[in-house]
Structures are given as C-alpha cells and as structure tokens.
Amino acid sequence: DTGVSQDPRHKITKRGQNVTFRCDPISEHNRLYWYRQTLGQGPEFLTYFQNEAQLEKSRLLSDRFSAERPKGSFSTLEIQRTEQGDSAMYLCASSFETLLDTQYFGPGTRLTVL
Amino acid sequence: SQKIEQNSEALNIQEGKTATLTCNYTNYSPAYLQWYRQDPGRGPVFLLLIRENEKEKRKERLKVTFDTTLKQSLFHITASQPADSATYLCALTYNNNDMRFGAGTRLTVKP
Numbered sequence: 001d002t003g004v005s006q007d008p009r010h011k012i013t014k015r016g017q018n019v020t021f022r023c024d025p026i027s028e029h030n031r032l033y034w035y036r037q038t039l040g041q042g043p044e045f046l047t048y049f050q051n052e053a054q055l056e057k058s059r060l061l062s063d064r065f066s067a068e069r070p071k072g073s074f075s076t077l078e079i080q081r082t083e084q085g086d087s088a089m090y091l092c093a094s095s096f097e098t099l100l101d102t103q104y105f106g107p108g109t110r111l112t113v114l
Numbered sequence: 115s116q117k118i119e120q121n122s123e124a125l126n127i128q129e130g131k132t133a134t135l136t137c138n139y140t141n142y143s144p145a146y147l148q149w150y151r152q153d154p155g156r157g158p159v160f161l162l163l164i165r166e167n168e169k170e171k172r173k174e175r176l177k178v179t180f181d182t183t184l185k186q187s188l189f190h191i192t193a194s195q196p197a198d199s200a201t202y203l204c205a206l207t208y209n210n211n212d213m214r215f216g217a218g219t220r221l222t223v224k225p
Contacts, residue, residue, distance in 0.1 A: 101213070105158045
C-alpha cells in the first residue's frame with residue numbers, strides 16, 4: 001500500500017496521560033500536514049512540514065502539542081497531559097510541493113480521552 | 115475572519131437524480147478550491163480541484179463550478195448512486211498554502 005498510513009488507528013487514554021501518534025506519508029511527498037477533526041466538522045489545520053522544517057503552526061496547537069518530522073519522512077504528533085477536549089480524529093496528509101497542493105489523507109487516529 | 119459555509123448538513127436524494135452541493139465563502143477568493151469525499155471513520159479523499167480563473171471542471175459524473183463574484187462553488191453528481199452516499203467537503207486554499215475546510219454536507223442517495 002503506497003498511501004498515507006497512520007498508527008495507531010484508535011487510542012483510548014486517561015486524562016493527564018501523554019500520547020504519541022505516527023504518520024508515514026507517501027514516500028515522494030515532501031509536505032506533511034496534521035489536522036484535527038471533531039464530529040460534524042471539517043478538518044482543522046494544526047501544523048505542516050516541508051521536508052523536516054515545521055513551517056506553520058495553528059493557534060489551535062497549544063503548548064501541550066508538539067510535532068516532529070526528524071528526517072523529512074515520517075512524522076509524530078505528541079499530546080502531553082491530555083484533556084477531554086483533545087478527543088477527536090487526528091488526520092495526517094501529505095502532498096508534493098507544486099502550485100496546486102492536492103493533499104492525500106491517511107485514515108486518521110481516533111483519540112478518546114476519558 | 116474568513117467563513118466557509120456548505121449549504122446544509124444533510125442532503126437526501128433519489129438514485130438517478132443529480133445532487134447539487136453548495137460551498138459559499140466570505141471575504142477573499144481562494145487561489146483554488148477543492149472538493150473531497152469522506153466516508154465514516156476514514157480520511158478525506160480528493161475529488162476535484164478548480165482554480166480561481168476557471169469556471170467549470172468535470173470528471174466522469176462529477177462537475178464543479180466556481181463563481182468568484184458570487185463567492186460560491188457548486189458541486190454536482192449526476193446519475194447519483196447509493197455508493198455516492200458520503201460527506202462531501204469543500205476546501206479553499208489561499209496563496210500562503212493555508213487550506214481551510216467547510217464543515218461538509220452529508221449526502222444520502224436512496225435506492
């Protein structure tokens with residue numbers, strides 16, 4: 001399968017715990033995006049990388065959130081001291097840098113914070 | 115602030131009819147606009163892209179229009195099928211690569 005993959009697909013955690021999600025983009029794509037989606041809403045942009053550089057972060061990305069893409073390939077999104085409001089689907093997407101940025105999404109990681 | 119509105123949360127139509135979904139936005143026109151399909155529990159899947167200087171794009175049974183005067187895009191599915199049932203998202207991209215999604219319209223095609 002050469003699409004975007006995410007791991008795990010589901011995560012249930014208790015409030016206050018840390019969680020880390022992984023995203024493996026399409027191999028030739030140099031851009032990688034993280035989004036958060038809650039029920040009945042469209043994806044909300046969190047952050048994006050071009051190669052290993054994190055170029056933009058949304059104000060939604062509080063201090064408890066950190067993302068890395070150490071070698072310009074896979075990326076991780078960590079949430080520290082999780083809160084119930086963090087419960088959502090976390091989507092990763094990748095694209096190849098062009099003037100027309102069509103993004104290819106992974107299946108998402110559904111986070112439930114109890 | 116920029117707002118993106120999709121016409122309704124849900125749209126129900128009969129198989130074989132044409133589904134028309136609307137995406138309206140405020141303020142600035144995007145450099146381009148995309149439509150994605152999302153099935154429950156899955157990530158969005160790209161369908162069509164239209165640039166600000168294009169009026170219409172087609173792909174098989176899909177058609178999208180873009181009117182920067184009305185600040186509106188219409189997405190049509192002709193000869194709809196139950197398999198077309200899904201949530202359809204419009205996404206606007208501005209020159210800084212900032213892509214923003216609407217909340218989506220859930221389409222149900224009844225046999």
